[in-house]
Amino acid sequence: MAEINKATLTEADIISKYLLPAIKAAGWDDLTQIRQEVKLRDGKVVVRGQMAARKKVKSADIVLYHKMGLPLAVIEAKANKHEIGKGMQQGLDYARMLDVPFVFASNGDGFIFHDKTNGQQLETEVSLVDFPTPDQLWDKFCSWKGYTSAQLPMISQDYYSDGSDKSPRYYQLQAINKTIEAISAGEDRVLLVMATGTGKTYTAFQIIWRLWKAKAKKRILFLADRNILVDQTKQNDFQPFGSAMTKVTGRTVDPAFEIHLALYQALTGPEEAQKAFKQVSPDFFDLIIIDECHRGSAAEDSAWREILEYFSSATQIGLTATPKETETVSSTDYFGDPVYTYSLKEGIEDGFLAPYKVVRVDIDVDLQGWRPTKGQLDKQGNEIVDRIYNQKDFDRTLVIDERTQLVAETITNYLKKTDPMAKTIVFCNDIDHADRMRRALVNLNPEQMAKDERYVMKITGDDDLGKAQLDNFINPKRAYPVIATTSELMSTGVDAKTCKLVVLDQNIQSMTKFKQIIGRGTRIDDKYGKLWFTILDFKKATELFADPRFDGDPVRVIVTKPEAINDPDDGLSDIIDGADPLPADEGGDGSEPGAAGNTGEGEGTYTTGSAGGSQGGPFDPTGDPQSEVRKFFVNGVPVSIIAERVQYYDADGKLVTESFKDYTRKTLLKECATLDDFTRRWQAAERKQAIMDELAQAGVLWEVLSAEVGQELDPFDLICHVVYDQPPLTRRERADNVKKRNYFTKYNETAQQVLTNLLDKYADQGVTEIETKDALKVAPFTELGRPLELAKKGFGGPQQFEQAITELEQEIYREQQRA
Template identity: 50%
Template sequence: MVNNKSGGLNFGKLTEEDVKYQYITPAIENAGWDKSQLKFEFAFTDGKMHIKGQKGYRGAKKRADYLLLYKPSIPIAVVEAKDMNHAFDDGIQQALGYAKTLGIPFAYSTNGKSFMEHNRLTGEVKELSMSEFPSPETLWQRYKKSKNITPEEEEIITEPDYYDPISKKKPRYYQRKAINRTIEAIAQGKNRILLVMATGTGKTFTAFQIAYKLWNAGMKKKILYLADRNILIDQTMVQDFKPFEKVMTKIKHKDLDSSYEIYFSLYQQLVNNNEHEKQPYQEFSPDFFDLIIVDECHRGSAKDDSQWRRILEYFHSATQIGMTATPKEDKEISTTGYFGEPLYTYSLKKGINDGFLAPYRVKRIGLDVDLDGYRPEKDKVDINGKLIEDREYNVLDFDRKIIIDDRTKVVAQKVTEYLKRTDRFGKTIVFCVDQEHALRMRHALINENQDLVAENDRYIMRITSDDVEGKRQLDYFIDTDEKYPTIVTTSELLSTGVDCKTCKLIVLDNNIESMTKFKQIIGRGTRLRPDYGKYYFTIMDFRGSTKKFADPEFDGLPEKDDSGDGNGRGGPRGPRGPKEHDEQAWGPGEKYRVNDVKVRAILEKNLCFDAEGNLITENLISFSKDNILNEYRSLDEFIHHWNELEKKQAITEELYEHNVFLEELREAAGNDDMDDFDLICHIAFDKKPLTRAERANNVKKRDYLNKYEGVARKVLEGLLDKYATDGIGDLESIEFLENDPFRQYGSPMKIAKEFGGKSQLQNALHDLQREIYAD
């Protein structure tokens, strides 16, 4: 305890940590909360991943000072702490924001003298003394009363999670919200539930925890997991649902065995094509299943007259949970019409901002033939001697009605150029118009990558539904430890349900008219794997499909399509020929093909999106200048702020949060050798930039290093050389001493002694930074 001169307590000198340790934690513990119910500095996000060059760095995590748990799976309150220079209720807005995000009913703020309580169930706020903080049982009883939870329902709601002591995997905060809301809704009698969670956010893990808790509580003993693709079933069984392995089975050959408890099945295994015959699912009684989980429920099960829907209607008494990243609404298909409005939604945008999903870059490439169209000269015949109909063909026709060989070649060249600049072994999916186009694209990519194909012919593979060998390679493609295949071409097969965590590049060379399909395809890249060098993913768009990012439906509610054909293909058709061109006699798979039309890439744009997913203005430099000037009104103010900060990356993070993307700016400015400092000064304050090498040489010319000798001088000279090539990063931490070329001088401790100790070494680094940026 700190005493003032008069002998009284000097509360103003107590830090927030002092107040927590001396006053807040004891008050909470005295109310009956044991250590298993208290989480200190609880981080519930990972911190948004920011892109820097080919790598990334994390932003700050969101942390609650205290998370209070009634049971290990039931968070019930958050407490935000302040020091005694603040009022006791200064943190209530922050606590309330965390409580809303986490789905927690009670929020508290305190400075160690009093508590402010906000009851989100009733809206009531009140002040409490430090001795009046409620016990766990008090808060739980208030929650139960507000929600009208019966003792029978309470037993189900409080069922523990499944916990694997080996993986130690626990639900993230949004998964916890989805799990608890679902369990509570089912316990209280709700039988149709829709959960909407962005691709890559763990829908199957969430589904498993829901199924396990209901099964273990004895409420749902017979469970059916439905999907329409084998990979969705197989991945789920060997991964998230593996704890059920002794009681689960996969239905094959339409063979139904009633002795199991957990069933996995394709829709196709439960129906016959002949609607007049007895259906396989009718081998079970209508009340056989207690719970049905429908994966990717936006597809067949959402259509009123589908055979798949009949399965769900037959087992109508079962609780049915639909799970999807992309609910769909049009004239014939309605996900919400069957399952109801989403009980919980976790969007792509939220996942990126929380740091659980990968951010993305967009590279849009315009080909002259796509932008201008192609019209054959009179009496033009294709390579097979067939007369080509005289009309203008455009991007909707290419590879669907007419093949231009050089167009395929240019796409393959551009993809290869990008991979050579970044990572030739970065997993890549190229989405094509159809299976035949995917085969031709594979051949074109092979020709552009002959060196790597010669090393391993699986470097580029086609994976489509009719390619048996390609489908065999799918497991290798999605395996994080397998190098091959690296590039795959596909049409529909990989557009959904394929969990390729290391996919770095998605190439769009198909016409995507459905928002649902667009979302699903983009979802192939959203997994984050920094441990495998994946900090973000790139979308390379040849057909303008990424314009759908501007659609308000992209990250919102299900697409509404009242004008379409029932397959998500509503809206204007775009520039086309007269309608009869679509209705001409056209043989199955028959296309014109020409090999004497030259194609060029005439437009390339690197597009930047802000934190809300909105496209930033085309004039990136002007837009960025305005945002920098909003933060720093003058060059002097910026330089002062730069020099004051020990870690310059903090400025990069601040600017990123205000939509200033330095890597994209550096590319737009056309100078890769500019330091972040010079780039900002140049863009915002019109100051002539110096290269990193010029700044390093200026330090040497000023004989700044003469005051050091021996190893100390060699270390600083080496740092200047590294700065000239790599930037300021190594000067912000002494960890560089463990790497070449510095390890030749001995251990970090030994090197620090050459400077007089660790603190003197750090002072030398700070002085060197100031010297680098001196005028």
Template identity: 55%
Template sequence: MDFAEKQQLSERDICRIFISPAIERAGWNRTSQIREEVYITKGRVLVSREGIRRANPKWADYILYYKPNIPIAVVEAKNNKHGVGDGMQQALEYAEMLDVPFVYSSNGDAFLEHDRSLNSGQIEREIPIDSFPTPHDIWEKYCEWKGIEEEHQKQIVNQDYYPSFAGKTPRYYQINAINRVVEAVAKGQDRLLLVMATGTGKTYTAFQIIWRLWKSKTMKRILFLADRNILVDQAKTNDFKPFESAMTKIKNREVDKSYEIYLSLYQAVTGNEEDKNIYKQFSPDFFDLVVVDECHRGIAAENSAWREILEYFSSATQIGLTATPKESREISNIDYFGEPIYTYSLKQGIEDGFLAPYRVRRIDFDRDLEGWRPERGQIDKYGYEIEDRIYNQKDFDRSLVLEERVKQVAKNVSSFLKKTDRFSKTIVFCEDVDHAERMRQALVNENADLIAENSKYVVRITGDEPYAAANLDDFIIPENKYPVIATTSRLLNTGVDVQTCKLIVLDKRIQSMTEFKQIIGRGTRINEDFNKYFFTIMDFRKATELFADPEFDGEPIQESTFEMPSGHGSKSGQSQEKQKSHKYVVGDVSVEVLAERIQYYDQGGKLVTESLKDYTRKTVAQQYGTIDEFLNEWSEAEKKQQIIEELEGEGVFFDELEKQIGKEMDAFDLICHVAFDKPPLSRRERADKVRKSDYFAKYGDDARKVLTALLDKYADEGIENIENMEVLRLRPFDNMGTPFEILDYFGGKQGYKDALKDLEAQIYEAEV
């Protein structure tokens, strides 16, 4: 093939004719070691007035595996019009995400190799197209990079995953986490901490770790501990199911020692009296591996029951799983387990599109900001004299109840649901059980019509509620319509997988970063089958100010002073669910909304606290220095939608801007008005200007009808909806002919595209 012919080949042709054969000739097995066009991420969820869509996912042209569970190289391909190394920067990004050391770029002429395992020397080199390294060569270098030197270590690392079940295969970060842990265990490390954000599959990851260590006979007896029954039962029924007859759940006071995999609620194997400590029926060396789920809750405290179990089985390898490492002067997971072996954060999960982004609606009441003081000798609803002092937000619903405040929260929550979707699963976090019950009553009264249809539209799910378990089961099952709104205090904070939760309401003071992360985690799961892609946080207590704290999505820092001391998890600790103190109840004090604002989680992973208009102005200015730059870019863009999507990806929310301005405006006018202070025109005003011109005269009757319909659609829905050719299959175009017939009205596809571009120029003629 000569140079000119090769230059005309597409990227996929270059892969098929040159790159794939070169890799296979080096001894790589096409079936088990080579994967092409591998999607690494799903693409961040973007929410706009046009609906839900995703940013472009990241995908690699090739990922090479020594075994199906061990990725060791990335290859990025380009067509022959590019240089050999033009794909290297992209490939390096993927290699860092995938935790692989060997990176290649090729245009079909040769390969550029980047060796991330080297600290010095020739890190990059060009190699001939027929000299691609063999699997054995790369594997040996990989093992050296990882410090896996002995043969028995390689055997452990080489152990396969459990084959895909229920269509589930590990995501890239799960592979990283699993391999990091298995490699560390192979090298003899016996205390490991794995940090993965809520909703990223910690239990599935734990299963694959246990499976590989168990199958390789590295660990023969394994104990999986959790502090909530639902976590144990979910693991046994779902992710751990392949263990089948080798697995048991510890339930009774007597234990059967014939199993290999044991699942247990830690409370089920401990007690305040020595004879109730079931775990001591096992010898201290019975288990080879102990895995602790949600290990942030009390485990790190030196006097906790968790620690007693772990110290009893101290000869076992121990792995802690958590979404929120607990670090304080009193408690430290890192002190016990060591630095995290791998961390996958909420921020990264949202960016990758595996976790749901969120918006925050912050609502401030006058009484919260100004406080309230009773009159001298004033008595409450039940005849108790109210202590004379100023009560503020930290007192409300703890020591004093303003009934109108509870009603205002319920009213605002209900109003939001009525404007969006009244059947969005909602969790309302309250100060305590009493507050949760009062909130349930207020929400019932605000939604009397739906309560009449089904009394379980609103329920209280707290530890003392007899029907809590049944209501919780119904609440977390996506297919179940009811309950819709659950009020709670602590029971739903952690461990509950509410896949379809779309609204989280914060009406409790939160002083623990760990608790805050766990509560936010109730909404982070995506469930595409039930149209759950993002969620909203309604904050009535300034709790979301914690988003600004570096600890929210940063690395855990030992010896932090942020956490408040807590007895949770200790023998002497008393559950906050059961604590009850006297409260004054006041029913005749008015409470009004003083301020409300919407905040956004931006592309950089931070909550935007400035006004949306200010944020938009700043973001547009970073992209386009002047209005002329923006107008030129808009005019020359093949599709205006590309510019809109780029700005939405940076956190510019056109739907909310349009609501704030109160006019049906195009994205173009929103940008010109907000960022460059141009007078705004509505879409309909722009469309009317085009209709009054003689623009349509140069087209035939059929073409004029099509263009008029496109203009109407623009006026109703915006520029984004006329740029996609699929619009020709919709009404009213389907009555004008087939898409092919419509294109013929313009002399073919290119003629139609030219006419559409001309129409867009007419729409924006005054500015562009």
């Protein structure tokens, strides 16, 4: 048998003929310990205009596991023509994502072994026959981690699998494993920070499952503050618990069940008789998971804390997208620093979360302010306090009808230009504002309302009809409602996967609230074409994206001496927006600032929770508890948009205002610094479609670029013109240049007819049309003969015809017109 020439083998051949046999020979089990082509990222979505493309991502060639769910090593392979360790840097990147210490790179001759456990991270060469055994790597791993024998039953417990392809993503695995590791080491307060839309509940389920199956935790409580969160959890992620699980209802904790899901309002209340959690002993639960723990659970006087402190002997895990760090409340003070953090920026870069486009709209009265004339009365006959009203005042202390109308018109026009059926959430300052915005949108969309009166709905805590439609709004299969106007109810806990437009007409100073609101749009749903979303910002709220705290670690600010608030513009918005409100329908009892009834969702009166006995009463920032902050209603004020700009999420996680031409230029120059570099790369490609696909994966969207340039150019000329400032040739000019060169004379008559027709096809439709396999199956080629017949008669056969196409393309792009 002839010896295999290793140099001619592909990467896949190297893996199958050399690497897998070496790994299996060392004792690794093919079914439970070896996985090939492990895709760790989904591919970042790049958005420009109304189009999006996913960047292409590579997969880890091989990942080795102690048991599924507990990765140990990454193996990165290359073809034999490469140096043995060429894949090492790529492997190290995958190892970082999987949090594993062992990386192997190979070209089939042996392995380069990077070992983080040896203290020096040395890289040594290992022969194919000396690949480490599973026990050798596991022992080194355990020593590196410092695991004790008592920890191993928890550490080694399998995660739940239903036999399908669904398994935890790499960051979920890290969150699960780091939490199990912390608990097995005796930690009893654990904080996980994961961006909205990254699967916190699924992660929590896998943590509970492993601890429960390992018999390390026997009675578990999952606590949430929204009915919808509890019900979604029970029906979806927690379903495998089956008959062992119950939802606490009727203020009764049933000891017959092991997994308890509860709305915390069902467990407690202001009266002692309402404290259902006291029906059981303090050691009844040995594990408590607190969902969205930033919403009050950290506050020392909150109802959450009463439950958590009663069951203080239980291990408690806090889940949040936005750890709360304010002058008075800190999640990290209670739970400690997060054992794992996965941010919005990481989620977007990995392609698991939707990027956003921001349309910032500046209205003249917002920027310039508005002042009433002396003695001017509002629509209700009240004299308007004489001062300059600005953006923070509108729809809070002053309502200008024309401004509401202009905002509604802008929303409507955007939807009409893009997708009138795109799920949209409009965040308003209060319920009154949400009512007026709904009415304005209804009146601007009579055709849509005629189809279904649920096209626009107000969904707020005070409106039973609106709340009843919340499930329909978040269900991708239900078309209606399309537009939801809201104040607080939909800012958190609403899993609206197909929400494509988030409108901000609300004053937002709280970073916690801003992150939660942005989280309404960050979910991706490939099935329904939701890859990105737009933020339509009327209140400069998106300036918070530039705040270092937006995607960084929360900063704990300790205030040692309370200061009086003297300036309404400085203080009121912080008090209203800084709270994390709990809607009335979900059991808010007013005991926390921003709780139900105290969210600013009233008719013209703003209140906060009591700090000194005036709970529920009017709040005035000057300190007079009896003074009411009145809302004035005016009309007849000319209002217009003075600026509108579009910003995109860029590679650095920042918002940038740039044209698509700028983006394309920046992207291409990273790959091809000069025109000659690009021309060589273009000409070297056997098929130009491959280059176009590659550039599209990098975010160069041809339709968008062509529209911005305003000319229908060949992709090659588009790039030469936009990136390298070359005057472009049209496709017709390129085709005519080929004909002038008498290039076809070397072919017979049949071939000349075929190539001339293909050249005309290129001039009319572009280069990809002559590369398709079906190019000869349409007129005028069908009049000359069948494709195979033409290939043989004109060129000598299919292979020679393919070669002729390659040469034709080289002729088309042979010379580039210079300035």
